[in-house]
Amino acid sequence: MDHFTLLVWHALLVAVFFAFLWRSDARGRKALFLKTFLIMVVGAVVLGWLMFPFP
């Protein structure tokens, strides 16, 4: 498995987990899942690019 697939898989598991832990209605769960998932995936990619110039 490549690194990005693992990142997405990890983000997916964690996002679903917190959506079910912290929200009890379907709408709230969907919203929290999307927010958490996107923050983790997009955030990791952006951080990766920002770290690129550093040795």
Place this chain on the structure above:
Amino acid sequence: MTADKTKRKEAEAKAAADTPPKPVSKLLIFVAWLVPGLGHWLLGKRFRAGVFAAIILAAFITGVLLKGELAVPQQNSPLSWFFTFGCLGNGVLYFLRLIWVNGLDGLQSSLFPYGLQGGGDPVSAGFFYGKTFLYTAGLMNLLVVLDVHDIARGDKS
């Protein structure tokens, strides 16, 4: 509409604050930790139980397949207890993996709890990713145990 919602939420919070918390069975907390999802199952939250069990199991199996290492106590390394506590969150999965790696003889060693192997392969490309998945699974189950406690206490539905 929003004001009604806020008032309702305030009334619910006040009612919850006025209600004395229910006593929580220690056995329930123990089984919730030992078998991921079982605590919610016993409290009647069957769907949530299934979701939590599936997520924790999936994370744990991914960690093992990536050849990640479970944390075990090490002599002269107090921090290793901290990581061990996180991994111990996996409950029965942690012990099964330790038995798989060390055998029952390893667990009965005179050095116990030291001298155990956490499994995994440090040379493998997935080693650190695997560790991350294993630690994440353990920490998620600890949060699930806290959730079971809150539900059993009546603080959460």
